[in-house]
Amino acid sequence: MIQILDTTLREGEQTPGLYFDGHIKLEVARLLDAIGVDYVEAGHPVVTDEIRQAVRQIAHAGLRATVAAHARSVKRDIDLALECGVGFIGIFYCVSDERLSSVFNKNLSEAVAQIADVIRYAKSRKPDLIVRYTPEDTVRSPWKNVIEASVAAVEAGADIISVADTTGYMVPGTKRSLQDFVGKLKTEFGSRGLKPKVAVHCHNDRGLALANALDGFRGGADIIDTTVLGVGERAGLVDLAQLLVVLKTDFGAENPWKLDKLPELYELVSRFSGIAVPANYPLMGKNAFTHCAGVHTQAAAIDPLHYESLSPELVGRVRRISLDHMSGLSSVKHALSELGETSADEALLGRILDRVKSVGTKGKTVDLEELRYIVKWCKEHKE
Numbered sequence: 110m111i112q113i114l115d116t117t118l119r120e121g122e123q124t125p126g127l128y129f130d131g132h133i134k135l136e137v138a139r140l141l142d143a144i145g146v147d148y149v150e151a152g153h154p155v156v157t158d159e160i161r162q163a164v165r166q167i168a169h170a171g172l173r174a175t176v177a178a179h180a181r182s183v184k185r186d187i188d189l190a191l192e193c194g195v196g197f198i199g200i201f202y203c204v205s206d207e208r209l210s211s212v213f214n215k216n217l218s219e220a221v222a223q224i225a226d227v228i229r230y231a232k233s234r235k236p237d238l239i240v241r242y243t244p245e246d247t248v249r250s251p252w253k254n255v256i257e258a259s260v261a262a263v264e265a266g267a268d269i270i271s272v273a274d275t276t277g278y279m280v281p282g283t284k285r286s287l288q289d290f291v292g293k294l295k296t297e298f299g300s301r302g303l304k305p306k307v308a309v310h311c312h313n314d315r316g317l318a319l320a321n322a323l324d325g326f327r328g329g330a331d332i333i334d335t336t337v338l339g340v341g342e343r344a345g346l347v348d349l350a351q352l353l354v355v356l357k358t359d360f361g362a363e364n365p366w367k368l369d370k371l372p373e374l375y376e377l378v379s380r381f382s383g384i385a386v387p388a389n390y391p392l393m394g395k396n397a398f399t400h401c402a403g404v405h406t407q408a409a410a411i412d413p414l415h416y417e418s419l420s421p422e423l424v425g426r427v428r429r430i431s432l433d434h435m436s437g438l439s440s441v442k443h444a445l446s447e448l449g450e451t452s453a454d455e456a457l458l459g460r461i462l463d464r465v466k467s468v469g470t471k472g473k474t475v476d477l478e479e480l481r482y483i484v485k486w487c488k489e490h491k492e
């Protein structure tokens with residue numbers, strides 16, 4: 110069964126200008142838990158006292174999900190995370206030759222020794238701690254470096270190895286396939302008698318984060334990282350709602366996710382992040398289940414499947430008919446029925462439609478309240 114790690118509260122705060130106060134972080138964590146994610150990555154405790162306090166509060170909130178903290182490969186980060194009471198620590202260290210020489214001033218052997226030492230230290234302090242090791246920029250690092258560091262991490266006690274597409278570099282169906290990468294990595298571990306879980310962390314720089322996450326899933330990934338609204342560094346990560354729905358409806362995931370709680374979560378994150386949900390955003394956008402063109406609305410009124418491949422009820426949404434310059438009589442009739450206006454004759458319907466189209470040409474849509482005024486106006490002005 111695929112597991113989900115949501116990192117809205119950690120990676121999400123790497124979005125420029127995005128910060129959640131502690132009471133909002135706690136509510137986000139509770140909603141993520143109610144939806145059914147497996148891991149809530151609550152933050153990097155060493156960054157600020159406020160983040161450390163928020164991680165501590167979430168870790169002690171009695172969530173079903175395992176609460177995780179982020180950490181560099183240094184013991185001080187481990188100590189601070191464990192003081193917060195988390196059950197999962199994600200440790201990262203890049204092993205690309207260029208980064209090792211130019212940023213860390215270490216060779217690979219020294220880096221691997223540090224990684225293994227920190228993991229052993231974390232496990233010695235809390236034996237049941239879940240430890241994830243991430244070779245940052247995994248997919249662009251030399252394969253031999255990734256393997257050497259990952260094998261050493263697992264032998265030191267790491268439970269999870271995360272494949273980080275840190276720059277959104279991977280492209281499905283090419284030589285840069287995450288499906289192939291994950292499959293190859295799992296085969297390598299198996300040949301050595303090692304069985305860590307493999308996670309994928311997909312950035313969206315090319316707009317392919319969701320596609321790559323699904324590619325990783327097909328390759329055998331056990332865990333996929335997400336964020337609400339896809340927030341995160343640069344172009345962000347995989348969007349939580351989109352991933353869950355595709356896994357559930359198209360890949361047959363049997364996880365008992367409560368998808369109808371997604372709108373509440375997205376409204377909360379949008380409000381307190383200051384990032385609006387784009388109107389055309391899949392699933393959670395205002396227009397995601399809104400029909401506009403007359404031909405569409407007429408067919409959808411007969412059978413929504415004519416112009417929908419997903420039911421809005423699946424994710425706690427409702428179907429809407431938009432009234433504007435693209436509307437036809439079927440749209441107007443549908444909207445009038447919602448107002449309880451069922452006695453309009455053809456002449457009145459025509460005048461109402463003309464008026465709706467006139468408003469629509471100004472780049473506006475007519476909601477039910479305005480439609481009520483239009484009906485009244487058309488009844489009084491028959492010419």
